[in-house]
Amino acid sequence: MPDKQQTLVLLKPDALQRDLLGEIIRRFEMKGLKIVGLKFIRLTDEMLDEHYSHLTSKSFFASLKQFMMQTPVVGMVLEGYDAVSEIRKVVGSTNPREADAGTIRADFSMNMPSNLIHASDSPESAAVEIKRFFKDGELFTYEKITDRYIFGEGV
Secondary structure: OOOEEEEEEEEOHHHHHOOOHHHHHHHHHHHOOEEEEEEEEOOOHHHHHHHOHHHOOOOOHHHHHHHHHOOOEEEEEEEEEOHHHHHHHHHOOOOHHHOOOOOHHHHHOOOOOOOOEEEOOOHHHHHHHHHHHOOOOOOOOOOOOOHHHHHOOOO
16 A cells, blocks of 8 residues: 655645646645645745755855746645655656646646646655644544545555
């Protein structure tokens, strides 16, 4: 049986500005992923320095931070079997022009950083990122009747 995981997704300012929040969330729901946390987040310099610490030396880092801070982002924690890899399949390649047809990035974006979405790249990153953006008590556990149809009996 695959691992049940939680992972972080951030819907970036371009998703908000282009009225794509509902469509993107719908795709995750259609896949069968469960939303266990959802909120608007106003990103700060400190949050972005930590979140994108691997990019701080890049020439585009300042413009990336400016882009990410122009509006709130939507933070979500999604849960499901192999959630990290399944979400990355739905999201598509970081460069939207290289993303497979039918993915969120291929269908709705053309460039970076306006690629609509951030998704954790590993279960380890997901654990760190969830704690970065969600406090204790902001994630919920609940049963959905559809779980048994999506994941099988005895879920």
